[in-house]
Amino acid sequence: MIKVGIIGATGYAGGELVRILTNHPEAEIKWYGSKSYIGKKYYEVYRNMFQIVDEECLDDNIEELAEQVDVIFTATPQGYLASILTEDILKKVKVVDLSADYRIKDVAVYEKWYGIEHKSPQFIEEAVYGLCEINRDKITADTRLVANPGCYTTCSILTCYPLVKEGLIDVDTLIVDAKSGTSGAGRGAKMPNLFCEVNENMKAYGVANHRHTPEIEEQLGYAGNCEVTLNFTPHLVPMNRGILATAYAKLIRKADGSLPTEAQVRQAYAKYFDKEKFVRLLDKGECPETKWVEGSNYVDVNFVIDERTGRVIMMGAIDNLMKGAAGQAVQNMNLLFGLPEEMGLELVPCFP
């Protein structure tokens, strides 16, 4: 039984970790860390867990935690883990970080986009970017620190990855227009996230400056072995869960001037995703819908070629709290401990 500690157990991502791990056959939560609710029963914060979880919330004492558990999930604000992580802790315990602290290899890029100083850049190099489908072989029993990808990033990267990797699209023309449910904004009491402000409303935000941009660029850059600079625009949509990414890029024409065919593009997706449990390449003509993955760890992707414009429209859908956060974090934990990757994650999407 893997002993698990969660720091930030009472945010939405933390709550989703608890929901998953409660039914995980090889893991057991030993520490519900939540500095806002210390001493409160966890079920008083999330009443859905009444009679399921009886433990109290504890403080965020990572040293103490490192003594008691095998793996720590940190679902904490940006900069928090970087400010407390030490070599000593990493010697004792594995860490899966749901914040952005170790996702970006270039510390200057991190500091510029996040507007904060990175307090422990010495661990960035070692941290593995935990996008399991792509970096699976780097997430092993030897790995100490996993940077769990962002929600928008997971969706955006997996949507575009095969075509970037296979060199089928001109990355300089790549644009990702993403739409997210509101749980991505967290459980903090902020006026713009009130029901009446979000409901029956829609808007773009973080236009040209959202923090997930450099993360997408870096990872797609690795895939394409090139510099990627793209536009990423997130939108807020009146629903609880779900991210939909719609990406646009020019297909690279063949020597004869023709576009890659539907079959060729499909083949590229199939090459990377056919054996993936959690990535579902939809049938031709089907557009991903967020509801079809809700509550599950699936990523649904598909594409349409527009002969008129020479572009491919790539689409992907995830549950932002699952594959976009807690689900992927557990997937990483499974890899770290040599368990079947899908263990505890075979939750069937809930419809309607």
Added chain:
Amino acid sequence: MIKVGIIGATGYAGGELVRILTNHPEAEIKWYGSKSYIGKKYYEVYRNMFQIVDEECLDDNIEELAEQVDVIFTATPQGYLASILTEDILKKVKVVDLSADYRIKDVAVYEKWYGIEHKSPQFIEEAVYGLCEINRDKITADTRLVANPGCYTTCSILTCYPLVKEGLIDVDTLIVDAKSGTSGAGRGAKMPNLFCEVNENMKAYGVANHRHTPEIEEQLGYAGNCEVTLNFTPHLVPMNRGILATAYAKLIRKADGSLPTEAQVRQAYAKYFDKEKFVRLLDKGECPETKWVEGSNYVDVNFVIDERTGRVIMMGAIDNLMKGAAGQAVQNMNLLFGLPEEMGLELVPCFP
């Protein structure tokens, strides 16, 4: 492995059966019956099941089905099962009926409220009303036919049962005001159920004539060993899942004119629900919320005593597709086959 057939597998309740049974360790769906989609892949009807269920939809041939499976779930319109059920079928297979056909013991009452003739009244007597918490001991290996309770009924009965049973309330004053998400209205293409008609809207319907009324009355009548005639008013609310019942009744004063105390009423609830896995009596002061049970088989109940009016306000919340339909049906299946009652039903409520 229990072999399962579903007639009506493509309605919302049928879809929920599939979601649950897909992960049930002792059951296997052998027949996805759906007369509207014969020959279509099931996942083409519910895309959430893509790469999870690969079977095609079959017709509703109950005789054939009876040969092939151990249990049939019928998630069909009222009157359908009654028109096709035979002794021969019941000799071969157990049936859990999610329609109303065998819920009401008095066929005249059924025919009056449903406005249709009952085609096989000979099976009514034998059918067990499958409200597991109350009729558990009647649902056994010998049972052939289970009448799975209605969604509103399940919620309403469990909310009031202990106080009726213990004689703490005057049943002549009982009123149940219930509110439901829209999945209860089914997947049929009807204008009043369009998104734009339901969203940002609320209404009562079926006032004084909703078909779940006699079912609630009959079952509470058994509990109280008396005639029960009550008002039941359902409302449509803009959400997918969830039923909330708010019930009102006069508490019966003690000989000295005083009301039963909070502790006494709580004790009555505890007497019947303390050992129940799926019924959660909330802490004093907590009102049930539908979101806390969403996606799960739980029923959350609580009450408030109003000293001013001498009434008790009883409240209950369920997921109408789970405890209100498919979840309870699987709970019944587990009982029928001697499995642990909660098998396959330990789904943690999903929040948010």
Added chain:
Amino acid sequence: MIKVGIIGATGYAGGELVRILTNHPEAEIKWYGSKSYIGKKYYEVYRNMFQIVDEECLDDNIEELAEQVDVIFTATPQGYLASILTEDILKKVKVVDLSADYRIKDVAVYEKWYGIEHKSPQFIEEAVYGLCEINRDKITADTRLVANPGCYTTCSILTCYPLVKEGLIDVDTLIVDAKSGTSGAGRGAKMPNLFCEVNENMKAYGVANHRHTPEIEEQLGYAGNCEVTLNFTPHLVPMNRGILATAYAKLIRKADGSLPTEAQVRQAYAKYFDKEKFVRLLDKGECPETKWVEGSNYVDVNFVIDERTGRVIMMGAIDNLMKGAAGQAVQNMNLLFGLPEEMGLELVPCFP
């Protein structure tokens, strides 16, 4: 042109006052009071008003305001107006108070339910309860202070008024089960009102102790010329606007033991509402829906007689920000200044 000042112009009710008054042909807002946003453009707080309102938010200086305007609307927290209102102010300006400070005639009742001391009880007697359809003749050029009714109260009272007034129901059996959209909870940044907490969720709250209870009781008591003690239960529903009240009471049987007929009950409603612009008695069989009144000042009411239980189910729907707050406040202003009661309020309900 009536000069209008608003204290609390940036809450949802204040915003709705601005929306209405912007198009009112005889009124002009001179003071957008909002202590949280002093110095900010009003449109920066409500971007829907961009290029419509160019004024800045001002502080809540009621003395200064009294010099400059003809009528002040106070859309402020309970107790605020009571703590600042003076004879001197009332000599200069009319006040329409959207808070509860002067709604309840018995100061002890107010202090008990609201849990605060009333700082200016000397004005309670003089304040007119501004439920226009009932107290119209008391709202005149001589009136200085109007207590604008609460949202739940307006809906509940108008739903039941004719039957209480005509003595058709036993008020001791009266129960009001009400459901409200979330704008009633205000624009304050509170976690329970976040989108993800309210959306896809439903709950009762304030059970047996909601503050609108004594207000409903007092007004229905005047109507029935009797003491009224009832159960009022509010529920939170995932929509922006709208209140639906479902009320239950025993019909008083006639000497021969028969119930009042549909026609007789309808006649009672018609007697009070037939000439009312803003109250619509629906056709038999139609249940009020909140969407049908959204954005308008209408109250839709109807009823069903249940012969089985001898009860009448009364139903009413309003837009809580319109007839439940700002719309009724403007209706009161119109009466105070001798204008046609519907002036500026002929907004057609918006569907869908």
Added chain:
Amino acid sequence: MIKVGIIGATGYAGGELVRILTNHPEAEIKWYGSKSYIGKKYYEVYRNMFQIVDEECLDDNIEELAEQVDVIFTATPQGYLASILTEDILKKVKVVDLSADYRIKDVAVYEKWYGIEHKSPQFIEEAVYGLCEINRDKITADTRLVANPGCYTTCSILTCYPLVKEGLIDVDTLIVDAKSGTSGAGRGAKMPNLFCEVNENMKAYGVANHRHTPEIEEQLGYAGNCEVTLNFTPHLVPMNRGILATAYAKLIRKADGSLPTEAQVRQAYAKYFDKEKFVRLLDKGECPETKWVEGSNYVDVNFVIDERTGRVIMMGAIDNLMKGAAGQAVQNMNLLFGLPEEMGLELVPCFP
């Protein structure tokens, strides 16, 4: 008083026409055409209009209508008006067509994208494309036929128009990613538009083949005096009203290689929209939100320059039933009859 007839008065756009025209000071609806509801009271189809509109629905007899009214609005399926319009009718009455029949000048393009034969191409030339802000001077007392623009088109064109017109962007790089509320899908009873299918869900549809594409291309082509071929991707979002367009294009660099400045781009928008009543160019940094224009005829637009990618992100928001359909149609009517363009359209956006 302008006498108005509506063919298709019971669709959502038709209903919105009725809502607006009911309060229009110079127009009067004489004919509520609805072939599905002939003989029914209009308010039985839209209960919000109870006691506001007392007329019955009539058939779609356009010849008869042409005798009785001054202007006909056709809110009908594609191809319908084209199949019944005659010279004789146009001699008697003005027609504002909310369908696509006369929007596209090239009949071959129309027939290809709509997949139907155009039955009266002889009127295409004469029809004025009624995007008032751009074609205002062509909509006069002499105009007989106005092709009212599509909802997505109105939003997309106005969002991009100034930059195309001023030659600031490379139109070959133009991509419009649009998101719409569900009322755009109409009131027909279709399963994919059921509440439970749309709610908590999001998807793209009509990818690379949505019919509004050639309309946007044609109009932007006129603006830029060039061929425009672009990607337009609509998405369905769980809300009733509102369209948000997010458009991307490369800014054309100046001779010195620098990008146009924020001020220059803003100046281009201001040049075309500063005097427009219904187009609001937001302050720098503000992203349009659909809720800010809900229920009104406004278009909110703004942009962000991304120095990193050299692109400009243009954003626009409308209410699809107002500026995207009925509001613009009335705006056209006002122009046709020499009335102030904003008459009857000064509806303040409703928030929340």
